[in-house]
Amino acid sequence: MTKQAPQFLETDRLKLRHWRKDDLEPFARLNGDRRVMEWFPKMLDRDETAAFIKYIQDHFETHRFGLWAVEIKESGEFIGFVGLWKPKFEADFTPCVEVGWRLLAEHWGQGFAPEAAIASIDDGFERIGLDEIMSFTSIHNKKSIRVMEKLGLTRQADFEHPQLPEGHFLRPHVRYSIRKEDWHRA
Numbered sequence: 001m002t003k004q005a006p007q008f009l010e011t012d013r014l015k016l017r018h019w020r021k022d023d024l025e026p027f028a029r030l031n032g033d034r035r036v037m038e039w040f041p042k043m044l045d046r047d048e049t050a051a052f053i054k055y056i057q058d059h060f061e062t063h064r065f066g067l068w069a070v071e072i073k074e075s076g077e078f079i080g081f082v083g084l085w086k087p088k089f090e091a092d093f094t095p096c097v098e099v100g101w102r103l104l105a106e107h108w109g110q111g112f113a114p115e116a117a118i119a120s121i122d123d124g125f126e127r128i129g130l131d132e133i134m135s136f137t138s139i140h141n142k143k144s145i146r147v148m149e150k151l152g153l154t155r156q157a158d159f160e161h162p163q164l165p166e167g168h169f170l171r172p173h174v175r176y177s178i179r180k181e182d183w184h185r186a
Ligand SMILES: CC(C)(COP(=O)(O)OP(=O)(O)OC[C@H]1O[C@@H](n2cnc3c(N)ncnc32)[C@H](O)[C@@H]1OP(=O)(O)O)[C@@H](O)C(=O)NCCC(=O)NCCS
Pocket: 035, 036, 037, 039, 100, 101, 102, 103, 104, 107, 108, 109, 110, 111, 112, 113, 114, 136, 137, 138, 141, 142, 143, 144, 146, 147
C-alpha cells in the first residue's frame, strides 16, 4: 500500500505542503483571475474555491497523494498548486494519474511550475509507485504545454474532453505522458 503522504516536499526555492485555512483568500483570488483561468470553462468564486480545497484534502485522504499548496520558501508566500491527482472523467486512458499546476499570475515565468512538478513526479514514481504520469490541457494553453515539454513528457493522441459539450472551444485537449523508465531525474 502507498505510504502516507509526507508533510511536505521541498525543492531549492519551493515548499509543497498541505493546505491551511489562510490559503483560501489567495487561492480564491487565483481562481477568480481571468488570466489564470483563460483556458478553463469558468472561474471559481470563494465558496467554490473552499469546496475545491475540501476536494483536494479528501483526495489526499483517499489516495495519499494530491495537489500541494505551493509556497516560496524565502518569503512563505502562497503561489498556487502543483501536484498529482486522479481525473474524474472516463476516457480510453483512464483511470490514470495527472500532474497539474495553477499559479498566481504574478509568479509566472520563473520556472516555479516545472520545479514543483519535478518534486511531485519524483514522489509519484518513488513513494507512490506509479508506472506512468499524464498531463492534459486545452490545445490553446501554450504555457502549460511548454511546461509539459520542459519536463520531458511526450505528446500522445489528442482527445475531446468528455466533460465539455461538443463544439465547445476548450473541448479539444492535448495529452502528454511519461513512464517511470523514461524519468531520469530521480
Ligand atoms: C502554466 C503555468 C502553471 C506555468 O507556470 P510557470 O511557473 O510560469 O512556468 P514557466 O516559468 O516554466 O513558464 C512556462 C512557459 O510559459 C511562458 N510564460 C511564462 N510567463 C509568461 C507570461 N507572463 N506570459 C506569457 N507567457 C509566459 C514562457 O514561454 C515559458 O516557457 P519558456 O521557459 O520556454 O520561456 C502558469 O502559466 C499558470 O498557472 N497558468 C494558468 C493555469 C493553467 O493553465 N494551468 C494548467 C491547466 S491544465
